[in-house]
Amino acid sequence: MAKTESQCILGIDPGSRATGYGVIAKKGIRLYYVTCGVIRLSNKYSFSERLKIIFDGLCEVIANHKPTVAAVEDVFVAANPRTALKLGHARGVAVLAALHNGLPVYDYTPRMVKQAVVGYGNADKHQVQQMVRVLLQLSAAPSADAADALAVAMCHANQTVIDGEVVK
Numbered sequence: 001m002a003k004t005e006s007q008c009i010l011g012i013d014p015g016s017r018a019t020g021y022g023v024i025a026k027k028g029i030r031l032y033y034v035t036c037g038v039i040r041l042s043n044k045y046s047f048s049e050r051l052k053i054i055f056d057g058l059c060e061v062i063a064n065h066k067p068t069v070a071a072v073e074d075v076f077v078a079a080n081p082r083t084a085l086k087l088g089h090a091r092g093v094a095v096l097a098a099l100h101n102g103l104p105v106y107d108y109t110p111r112m113v114k115q116a117v118v119g120y121g122n123a124d125k126h127q128v129q130q131m132v133r134v135l136l137q138l139s140a141a142p143s144a145d146a147a148d149a150l151a152v153a154m155c156h157a158n159q160t161v162i163d164g165e166v167v168k
Contacts, residue, residue, distance in 0.1 A: 008034065010067035010103065011153025012058065013145055014094045016086040017041050019054050020145030023065045024136070026157045033136040034065060036146035047086065051093045058097035070098035071156035073148065074109045108155050113148070116155035 006027045013020035022036035039057035041050040072094055075087050098105045111121040118131045125148070129141040132150045141147060 007069060007157070008065065008067040009153040009156050010062065010065070010070045010098065011149040011151065011156065012070060012072045012094045012098070013148035013152060014054070014072065014087065014091040015145065016047070016050065016083075016090045018145045019057070019090060019094065020143070020147070020149035021058065021061050022142070022146055022150030022153050023061070023067055024150060024153045024157065031136060031154060031157055033138060033150070035061075036142050036150050037061075038143055038145045047089075051089060054090055054093045055097045055100075058094060059101060062097065062101045062103065067103060069156065070095075070103040070105045071152045072098070072105055072107055073113060073152045074107045076110050106156050106159070108152055113151050113155045116158050117151040 006025065008023065008025050011022045011024070018041065019039040020036070021039070023034040025032040025034055039054055041053055045053065072091060075084060075091055095105050108116075114123040114128060115121040117123075117135065118127050120127070123131075125144045128151050129144060129147040132138070132147045132154070133141040135154065136150065142150060
């Protein structure tokens with residue numbers, strides 16, 4: 001009898017005000033919900049302090065749930081360059097937290113994530129939330145940021161990785 005491949009995947013939806021995270025388990029072709037949440041960042045902290053909070057929060061999630069791989073949503077092109085820069089900083093800290101904890105990191109564009117979960121690359125947040133709820137058999141839809149993070153993890157779960165590279 002063949003051994004069923006098992007993997008624990010951390011999905012991250014980085015943001016400078018809210019960073020979503022979601023952890024799923026993949027056993028064979030089945031996906032199972034483990035946990036999700038949002039690291040909320042108050043304006044009472046400086047931007048640098050918020051980056052440290054993201055790092056510490058993700059390190060805690062990794063320590064508690066022991067994922068084997070991290071999938072991070074790539075930066076979309078924002079209309080405001082300053083917003084894009086802050087998002088890039090948050091994303092960099094998320095990648096660093098994963099690498100600091102020994103996880104390989106895979107990047108996915110928002111379009112790839114939506115295509116993988118909803119089947120439509122221009123899906124809205126509500127559609128992503130509802131498909132995540134259905135596909136993971138959750139009793140209620142997670143918050144938008146947590147659903148996005150779970151969707152990133154689900155996107156990775158459906159990819160083929162050979163020698164550390166995603167095969168497209």
